[in-house]
Amino acid sequence: MTRLTEGDLKGLDNQIRDYDKNLKKICGASLMEIAALAGDITTASFNEAMTKHTVGVIPITSGQGIIGNFSQSVKSFIDYLGFHAFVTNSHDVSGIAEAIARKASLIFMADDNQFIAVNLNAKKVVDNGEATGRGFAAALSLLAGGLKNRQVLVVGAGRVGTHCVNYLLAEGARVAVFDIDKNKISSLVPNITIEDNLSDAVSKYRYIIDASPEQGFMTLDNLHPETRISAPGMPLGLTADAFAAFEGKVIHDPLQIGVATMLAMAVNKS
Ligand code: PYL
Numbered sequence: 446m447t448r449l450t451e452g453d454l455k456g457l458d459n460q461i462r463d464y465d466k467n468l469k470k471i472c473g474a475s476l477m478e479i480a481a482l483a484g485d486i487t488t489a490s491f492n493e494a495m496t497k498h499t500v501g502v503i504p505i506t507s508g509q510g511i512i513g514n515f516s517q518s519v520k521s522f523i524d525y526l527g528f529h530a531f532v533t534n535s536h537d538v539s540g541i542a543e544a545i546a547r548k549a550s551l552i553f554m555a556d557d558n559q560f561i562a563v564n565l566n567a568k569k570v571v572d573n574g575e576a577t578g579r580g581f582a583a584a585l586s587l588l589a590g591g592l593k594n595r596q597v598l599v600v601g602a603g604r605v606g607t608h609c610v611n612y613l614l615a616e617g618a619r620v621a622v623f624d625i626d627k628n629k630i631s632s633l634v635p636n637i638t639i640e641d642n643l644s645d646a647v648s649k650y651r652y653i654i655d656a657s658p659e660q661g662f663m664t665l666d667n668l669h670p671e672t673r674i675s676a677p678g679m680p681l682g683l684t685a686d687a688f689a690a691f692e693g694k695v696i697h698d699p700l701q702i703g704v705a706t707m708l709a710m711a712v713n714k715s
Pocket residue numbers: 446447448449450503504505506507510511512513515516555556557558560573679699
């Protein structure tokens with residue numbers, strides 16, 4: 446998992462409305478609708494949950510420490526979706542105590558290894574990797590008008606990529622996976638096809654999920670003009686000119702879809 450930087454997150458809180466408008470333009474669904482689909486809840490129950498929950502976002506100083514804009518960005522996405530959210534003044538253990546004292550029923554916090562949402566009432570923990578994988582796979586499905594029997598390439602079989610694969614298989618897609626570490630893919634066989642050459646695979650598939658930290662492997666030379674891309678991977682795997690040429694066919698963000706899907710999964714009563 447790539448560690449985000451303060452620069453990756455700069456300004457996202459102010460741009461969330463425009464980001465959502467662009468999402469609707471690309472896949473015909475809003476951030477909330479994508480999250481509800483990926484989190485397997487209705488938008489009605491999502492709307493009901495926002496009247497019942499307060500969300501505390503807790504900065505965590507362990508390991509490499511706090512990332513500028515991280516907690517504020519998470520809070521702003523949750524606020525935008527209609528929930529009341531706050532960033533605690535304290536961090537770490539004191540931050541957890543403060544969030545509970547301020548009546549938070551959902552808390553969001555991330556160290557260097559894991560970013561979780563905890564539903565304190567339901568005693569439920571949601572992982573950002575699973576939520577991000579489900580969220581970006583759901584967004585691609587909406588963009589494609591459904592992926593049943595469609596061939597989809599997933600690049601990267603880490604935590605996010607594996608949850609993309611699980612979501613796509615559940616939807617009946619025909620999934621191929623590329624990862625430089627073949628051991629990561631072995632657990633997914635025989636439900637998936639293994640691709641050995643990344644550039645050839647990029648040319649072959651019309652639906653691609655980039656769940657890798659690889660840069661610049663999707664170019665104007667190897668991408669078919671009709672290809673649609675859903676890219677949770679940081680940094681983005683498209684070259685700058687390919688990204689510009691594929692505007693309107695690429696779903697990509699560093700945190701928004703993952704956080705929105707964590708929220709939906711955290712309030713899912715099942
Ligand atoms: C959760 C993000 C998604 C991609 N990479 C993950 C990452 O950057 N993890 C580290 C998050 C550290 C947050 C820091 C803070 O500001 O509370 N502990």
